[in-house]
Amino acid sequence: MPVAPPLTRGPADQVAVRRTNLGVVLRHLRHGGPSSRAGVAAATGLNKATVSSLVGELVERGLLVERGALHRGTVGRPGQEVALAGGGTAGVGVEVNVGYVAAVVLDLGGRVVHAARTPLDVPRAGVDAALDEAARLVDGACAAAAAAGARPVGATVAVPGLVEQAEGRVAYAPNLRWADVPVLDALDRRLGGSVRRGLPLGVDNEANLAALAEAAVAGPDGAAHLLHLTGEVGVGAGLVVDGRLLRGAAGFGGEVGHMPLDPAGDLCGCGRRGCWETLVGLAALLRAAADPGDPVRDPSLDLEARLALLARRADAGDARTAEALARVGTALGVGASILVNVLNPRLVVLGGYFAALGEHLMPPLLDELRVRVVAPGAGGARVVRSTLGLTAAARGGAQVALDAVLDDPTLVTAPAGSGTVLTLDEEDHR
Amino acid sequence: MPVAPPLTRGPADQVAVRRTNLGVVLRHLRHGGPSSRAGVAAATGLNKATVSSLVGELVERGLLVERGALHRGTVGRPGQEVALAGGGTAGVGVEVNVGYVAAVVLDLGGRVVHAARTPLDVPRAGVDAALDEAARLVDGACAAAAAAGARPVGATVAVPGLVEQAEGRVAYAPNLRWADVPVLDALDRRLGGSVRRGLPLGVDNEANLAALAEAAVAGPDGAAHLLHLTGEVGVGAGLVVDGRLLRGAAGFGGEVGHMPLDPAGDLCGCGRRGCWETLVGLAALLRAAADPGDPVRDPSLDLEARLALLARRADAGDARTAEALARVGTALGVGASILVNVLNPRLVVLGGYFAALGEHLMPPLLDELRVRVVAPGAGGARVVRSTLGLTAAARGGAQVALDAVLDDPTLVTAPAGSGTVLTLDEEDHR
Numbered sequence: 106m107p108v109a110p111p112l113t114r115g116p117a118d119q120v121a122v123r124r125t126n127l128g129v130v131l132r133h134l135r136h137g138g139p140s141s142r143a144g145v146a147a148a149t150g151l152n153k154a155t156v157s158s159l160v161g162e163l164v165e166r167g168l169l170v171e172r173g174a175l176h177r178g179t180v181g182r183p184g185q186e187v188a189l190a191g192g193g194t195a196g197v198g199v200e201v202n203v204g205y206v207a208a209v210v211l212d213l214g215g216r217v218v219h220a221a222r223t224p225l226d227v228p229r230a231g232v233d234a235a236l237d238e239a240a241r242l243v244d245g246a247c248a249a250a251a252a253a254g255a256r257p258v259g260a261t262v263a264v265p266g267l268v269e270q271a272e273g274r275v276a277y278a279p280n281l282r283w284a285d286v287p288v289l290d291a292l293d294r295r296l297g298g299s300v301r302r303g304l305p306l307g308v309d310n311e312a313n314l315a316a317l318a319e320a321a322v323a324g325p326d327g328a329a330h331l332l333h334l335t336g337e338v339g340v341g342a343g344l345v346v347d348g349r350l351l352r353g354a355a356g357f358g359g360e361v362g363h364m365p366l367d368p369a370g371d372l373c374g375c376g377r378r379g380c381w382e383t384l385v386g387l388a389a390l391l392r393a394a395a396d397p398g399d400p401v402r403d404p405s406l407d408l409e410a411r412l413a414l415l416a417r418r419a420d421a422g423d424a425r426t427a428e429a430l431a432r433v434g435t436a437l438g439v440g441a442s443i444l445v446n447v448l449n450p451r452l453v454v455l456g457g458y459f460a461a462l463g464e465h466l467m468p469p470l471l472d473e474l475r476v477r478v479v480a481p482g483a484g485g486a487r488v489v490r491s492t493l494g495l496t497a498a499a500r501g502g503a504q505v506a507l508d509a510v511l512d513d514p515t516l517v518t519a520p521a522g523s524g525t526v527l528t529l530d531e532e533d534h535r
Numbered sequence: 536m537p538v539a540p541p542l543t544r545g546p547a548d549q550v551a552v553r554r555t556n557l558g559v560v561l562r563h564l565r566h567g568g569p570s571s572r573a574g575v576a577a578a579t580g581l582n583k584a585t586v587s588s589l590v591g592e593l594v595e596r597g598l599l600v601e602r603g604a605l606h607r608g609t610v611g612r613p614g615q616e617v618a619l620a621g622g623g624t625a626g627v628g629v630e631v632n633v634g635y636v637a638a639v640v641l642d643l644g645g646r647v648v649h650a651a652r653t654p655l656d657v658p659r660a661g662v663d664a665a666l667d668e669a670a671r672l673v674d675g676a677c678a679a680a681a682a683a684g685a686r687p688v689g690a691t692v693a694v695p696g697l698v699e700q701a702e703g704r705v706a707y708a709p710n711l712r713w714a715d716v717p718v719l720d721a722l723d724r725r726l727g728g729s730v731r732r733g734l735p736l737g738v739d740n741e742a743n744l745a746a747l748a749e750a751a752v753a754g755p756d757g758a759a760h761l762l763h764l765t766g767e768v769g770v771g772a773g774l775v776v777d778g779r780l781l782r783g784a785a786g787f788g789g790e791v792g793h794m795p796l797d798p799a800g801d802l803c804g805c806g807r808r809g810c811w812e813t814l815v816g817l818a819a820l821l822r823a824a825a826d827p828g829d830p831v832r833d834p835s836l837d838l839e840a841r842l843a844l845l846a847r848r849a850d851a852g853d854a855r856t857a858e859a860l861a862r863v864g865t866a867l868g869v870g871a872s873i874l875v876n877v878l879n880p881r882l883v884v885l886g887g888y889f890a891a892l893g894e895h896l897m898p899p900l901l902d903e904l905r906v907r908v909v910a911p912g913a914g915g916a917r918v919v920r921s922t923l924g925l926t927a928a929a930r931g932g933a934q935v936a937l938d939a940v941l942d943d944p945t946l947v948t949a950p951a952g953s954g955t956v957l958t959l960d961e962e963d964h965r
Contacts, residue, residue, distance in 0.1 A: 353760060353776075354879050355881075357879040357910035359879075360876040363909060442795070479790045479793060484783065485785045486784075
């Protein structure tokens with residue numbers, strides 16, 4: 106049997122082996138596309154009888170569908186094809202950030218089924234108002250999933266701060282002004298016991314989740330070694346190393362905003378001087394680009410519109426805007442060079458406002474990487490702008506909820522009203 | 536069968552499965568200590584017949600020994616105990632660094648069988664002289680291993696620079712003044728075709744290898760998330776994340792010496808200002824601590840003696856020495872805080888001269904971590920001084936050579952003169 110429980114756990118646990126193998130088949134069909142049972146067996150190394158039994162269970166659980174016969178000139182009776190029932194299962198991601206609360210519904214096939222975003226001044230509105238809105242968006246997301254024919258299987262909340270995952274608690278999120286907030290308990294209460302209703306909840310750092318979402322769309326080349334940098338009020342980083350999120354010993358890894366780059370620099374919110382955040386945070390850019398009273402500095406206007414205005418000014422040759430962007434791009438490169446030297450990523454993805462203004466930030470950033478990264482050619486790192494926009498973190502949250510099902514497909518029960526789907530002629534395909 | 540080849544490779548490859556299982560048994564006995572075959576089976580999840588066959592092969596290859604019967608009140612016939620033949624197999628590690636070339640022989644049981652060190656001004660002596668000395672030390676190490684009854688199974692060279700492992704080449708080692716040096720080919724030639732003689736060679740970054748050696752002695756708590764910082768002419772870092780070395784996409788990860796900490800700082804060898812190396816490299820300390828002509832700045836004297844002299848001056852209350860150490864300790868903490876924030880290690884190990892002067896560098900370093908690491912309590916990181924001294928990198932190199940055998944015990948052939956060791960009563964222990 107090709108898949109086994111960890112070796113330290115003692116004799117094989119057949120239930121665990123089957124659970125793992127269900128996930129192996131499901132992941133294979135998700136990434137490889139539709140296939141015959143024989144094709145799944147060949148690709149996974151599982152024997153055909155096992156594959157037939159696993160496929161039967163996954164069909165019954167509504168995660169796979171059987172479809173039309175294959176006619177590819179094969180000798181003998183044509184086999185039936187199995188495919189991911191991608192639209193039947195969905196993950197929910199919710200992001201609570203400084204200026205908004207957002208939700209995304211992603212189905213198992215990777216399609217965004219629903220997205221919603223509520224502007225909210227979270228630091229001023231307070232914890233309760235933000236969580237009220239998050240709960241409302243989760244409810245809306247579940248309703249939207251159901252309307253699209255997809256069962257929501259879990260929801261993950263993204264927060265810009267230090268998260269204690271096991272406790273479902275945000276230890277510290279300075280830009281939200283949150284400290285020691287039991288997010289999951291509070292959300293579960295608002296959702297009327299969502300865990301009991303079969304919607305497990307999770308909470309994770311926003312930059313981690315955004316990095317996972319970027320890795321999922323990066324393609325095989327960049328996915329294994331990826332550095333995701335998000336420009337917002339602060340700077341968030343999500344690090345993918347050897348294909349896995351770098352969380353560190355206690356889950357606090359990836360904190361980059363307070364890298365001390367200049368002892369004579371501006372005072373930071375943290376009380377020290379010259380932190381990276383003071384050089385490349387949104388406030389630094391806006392202050393350098395415009396005087397108070399200028400619309401780009403008006404927090405009541407939509408951020409995307411203000412960034413678009415800045416880009417137009419730079420394109421039109423406005424000297425102050427151009428200089429502000431050049432200065433931020435250089436500082437972005439100085440800080441990024443530290444991370445590229447330490448982590449040697451294949452892909453650096455710029456998110457948040459760095460993506461929106463990437464066209465202008467990129468040239469000075471690349472100049473700095475060129476001279477400051479010790480390995481030749483910046484160690485092979487490519488820098489790209491995120492294409493996921495402000496949905497990246499919520500999308501990563503939805504992915505994490507779906508990953509739980511890929512790890513253990515038995516989390517999903519058979520859809521109501523479904524009969525047994527194991528067909529009598531299943532032997533034919535072995 | 537509990538262990539399998541990667542799922543993407545198609546149907547199980549029985550040879551690969553057996554190779555992996557041989558390694559599983561060997562690693563288990565190495566870490567867990569002597570055990571009966573039944574104990575190995577219970578701990579690994581492998582069935583008893585398989586364990587008996589694997590143990591037989593490992594005994595035949597001289598990697599395990601059978602010893603006295605176990606009498607622990609077990610019912611039935613007492614089983615025989617199998618144990619690692621730790622002394623029979625050895626790895627060789629060689630370090631080429633700025634002021635010396637060194638070698639260590641480590642046996643499979645973790646004992647240092649031999650250590651040698653030749654002072655050499657490597658940047659001035661040049662590539663050929665350094666590699667001549669490295670070859671001489673490898674030969675001496677192999678002879679010492681043989682004299683101790685251990686077969687050397689591989690040698691790994693540690694170099695402070697960017698290493699292209701697959702090509703066996705050092706791309707760039709600024710402090711050695713090496714660029715594009717084909718270390719393995721050159722060493723193999725000097726050793727008369729060592730690969731042909733059954734001694735595979737490898738080359739790796741010195742800080743990586745030192746980090747592996749530190750992780751091996753760190754105990755389970757610190758081994759999985761460890762940051763090793765070595766103070767020499769430059770600053771080396773080896774990063775262990777989730778139990779594995781962080782190498783990055785192209786093997787260039789862990790480069791920390793040129794973190795730009797002060798735009799108004801001293802000029803660095805790299806051409807920019809305020810790099811971490813200019814603040815905490817050995818030269819910065821010595822310059823701050825003493826005038827030219829002072830013995831601590833005399834490169835012809837042994838470094839350890841000069842560091843001991845500095846420590847004595849600090850202990851005696853010399854103000855200039857104390858101030859220099861405080862300044863370096865603070866700068867060490869400023870830079871380390873960046874790495875602790877990004878990586879969230881459980882253990883920070885100070886090596887090289889940082890270890891030698893750790894008593895004086897530690898208090899200001901810890902102060903900086905306390906205020907600069909965003910996660911409470913420095914994210915749970917403990918800072919300790921390396922106990923391996925200047926042997927860490929060579930020791931890590933020897934470990935890597937041994938790891939190859941643990942991954943694939945079939946690399947080791949049966950010792951000359953050994954008969955078949957599969958005993959006729961092996962069935963009894965299944």
